[in-house]
Amino acid sequence: MNDLGIKSEVSQLLQGNNIQIQLSVPQLVEKVLARNEGQLTATGAICATTGTYTGRSPKDKFIVNDSLVRDKIDWGSVNEPIEEEAFANLYTKVLAYLKDRDEVYVFKGFAGADKKHQLPIQVINEYAWHNLFVHQLFIRPTEAELLDHQSEFTVISAPGFKANPEVDGTKSETFIIISFEQRVVLIGGTEYAGEMKKSIFSVMNYLLPENGILPMHCSANVGREGDVALFFGLSGTGKTTLSADPNRRLIGDDEHGWSSNGVFNIEGGCYAKCINLSKEKEPQIFDAIRFGSVLENVVLNKESRLPDYDDGTLTENTRAAYPIQAIDNIVEPSIAGHPNTIVFLTADAFGVLPPIAKLTKEQAMYHFLSGYTSKLAGTERGVTSPEATFSTCFGSPFLPLPATTYAEMLGEKIDEYGARVFLVNTGWTGGEYGTGKRMNLAYTRAMVQAALEGELNNVETVKDEIFGLDIPLHVPGVPDEVLQPIKTWASEDSYLEKARELAGKFRENFLKFSNLSPDIDTKGGPTAK
Structure with a gap:
């Protein structure tokens, strides 16, 4: 035709x-x-169910x-x-x-x-x-x-x-x-x-x-001085939580482009996960679900028609769709300047990545291509211990072109506009999942704030011996001993064993990328075998 x-x-x-x-x-x-x-909820939103398919069908x-x-x-x-x-x-x-x-x-x-x-x-x-x-x-x-x-x-x-x-x-x-x-x-x-x-x-x-123009699967916000931040991260890494900042205005929560003029939102609304949603934890999203919004696969109380966000009977992938104007603290129109700070979020259940690290351009491209986080034991049938999962460019299901196309564009833009890039681990510290504990959210917020405000630009760092990452020795509001993961483990040997295991998974995953400058692998990836 x-x-x-x-x-x-x-x-x-x-x-x-x-x-x-x-x-x-x-x-x-x-x-x-x-x-x-669909049904009308007590908040005025429409609630619909999607039958057999409660998520995307990538196959x-x-x-x-x-x-x-x-x-x-x-x-x-x-x-x-x-x-x-x-x-x-x-x-x-x-x-x-x-x-x-x-x-x-x-x-x-x-x-x-x-x-x-x-x-x-x-x-x-x-x-x-x-x-x-x-x-x-x-x-x-x-x-x-x-x-x-x-x-x-x-x-x-x-x-x-x-x-x-x-x-x-x-x-x-x-x-x-x-x-x-x-x-x-x-x-x-x-x-x-x-x-x-x-x-x-x-x-x-x-x-x-x-x-x-570099298309990006990320959230974006802007500070009072016009400084722009991007947050990349897979599900469960805290992207929504950390990008929703009362002191910064939201550009968009999921999809953006980076042109020669700066960053712009691709969408006009938000599609938020709402399992276990509460007004206390995420007030902006909670209050946005009102007349005109659409709830997907959320269970309603039969009498009151109030949404039960804790009920995952239909699916854990419950969703809310609403226009970005339903959020108070936004940029309108959804455009801003070039990013000053880029944050890659990972929830490392192996407990070996630092809570924050400064990345070189090559490391930024490497971790962008890797798109690493962890699946946790008990979250999926058959997962009995933490599993490394990699989603290229933090959005592999949506990339029609070779992944290296996007990574090379990222590297060029980092060079051209001088963006600072940080890797932030919102996962485990002091041991792997089951032994250690989840990173303190207040510490993570303090680290992200320090990165956004430029307080880590010239701070003294120490190089991680396994991953080659530059770890700040001091971050305002965070105990020094938290910053270096090897010091939080009871046994350094156990830490090194687990860190080498994860580094091996990074290397194995990276073998799929071809036609890429060897510098990205040698200068960007783990340094120790």
């Missing part, structure tokens, strides 16, 4: 009598309730193998190819399916807060609650922008359409397919709303580097 055919079929769909375009939040809430797609994600991207995509288990004919056939089936629905919902908006690098998008939804979700997660146009809006990428989501793997070339009934040539994302067979958010992030991860 050529580009003209794709656009023609979408145009025909959008001219149908069942099409509802750019409904307001109250209108969408009314539709959700009238169609029994059902494909990129169309066409001439535009064939030689650019990092093909493999993350980016699996599907042929153009299979995509075209599924596309036609999905549009025919949507034409027969009683109502179909369309949102027009943007990805990218920097207008110089915005991607105009439209999202076509079978479900009203999905349309409410994208309305809150992406950047909403003004009335004037809407008049001139020309979509450059279209997401089509039809959860009720299920593929036939034997006929359609998929692996299951579910599919998330990106066609960069046709500029379409096709989603079916899953009600999990996060697929729409992450598919556009994957698209931006392909498009932005072509313009010299």
Whole structure:
């Protein structure tokens, strides 16, 4: 199917009598309730469940193998190819399916807060609650922008359409397919709303580097003096907790671009995990879940309709989606200058990484590519002791291009703009998980604050003998003995044994990266065998 055919079929769909375009939040809430797609909570949010799929389906994600991207995509288990004919056939089936629905919902908006690098998008939804979700997660146009809006990428989501793997070339009934040539994302067979958010992030991860912009899976905030900080970290490392600072304004909580002008938020909302959410621990998120927000797979009290955030019966991956304007302390529009400080967060359950360390450019690139944290015993079936887990660039499921592309861009920008980079371990100290204890949050906050305020720029350091990291000897508000992990263990020999074990896992993981300057490995990775 050529580009003209794709656009023609979408145009025909959008001219149908069942099409509802750019409904307001109250209108969408009314539709959700009238169609029994969700429930109204006591706080005014909509709560919906997603059935079988309560998270992303990475094994059902494909990129169309066409001439535009064939030689650019990092093909493999993350980016699996599907042929153009299979995509075209599924596309036609999905549009025919949507034409027969009683109502179909369309949102027009943007990805990218920097207008110089915005991607105009439209999202076509079978479900009203999905349309409410994208309305809150992406950047909403003004009335004037809407008049001139020309979509450059279209997401089509039809959860009720299920593929036939034997006929359609998929692996299951579910599919998330990106066609960069046709500029379409096709989603079916899953009600999990996060697929729409992450598919556009994957698209931006392909498009932005072509313009010299580094896409990043991180949170970002800015201080009173205009100093910008980035926080990278996988689930459980404390990214949300540490980036939510009453003395700093939030730029965004999850996806950003770094251009020659500075940092900008890719999204217009937040998609926060809310298992065990409480007003005491995370008041900003708790208070943001109000009218117009969307709760996913959260259990409600049958009588009061109050959310029970501690109930993980449906999934531990409970979520809340809300516009960034629901947070008081934000930057608007969501753009700022170049990062002064970059923080890589890891929850090291081996208990051997320092609570904070200064990184050279090569070490920053190495740890960016590694994206290390730990899975803990008891969190997954079969995990009986801490396991090292690595997610390239802290976002491997969303990287269409080779990982080294992003790492090299990071190194260039660190050089060009002089950003300081720190590795912060929010995991265990004094021993591994089960023996040691979790890092004191007050100490971690003090270390991060010292890094952001430049207090560690010229501080005296000692080099870690296993990982080659420069560890500050003194940090305001933190006992000196906490800073060097070897001194917190009862046995130095036990520490060295466990540290060498983790260093070996780093080296083993790093073998998958090719076409990279040898300096990154030799100067950036563990120094001791």
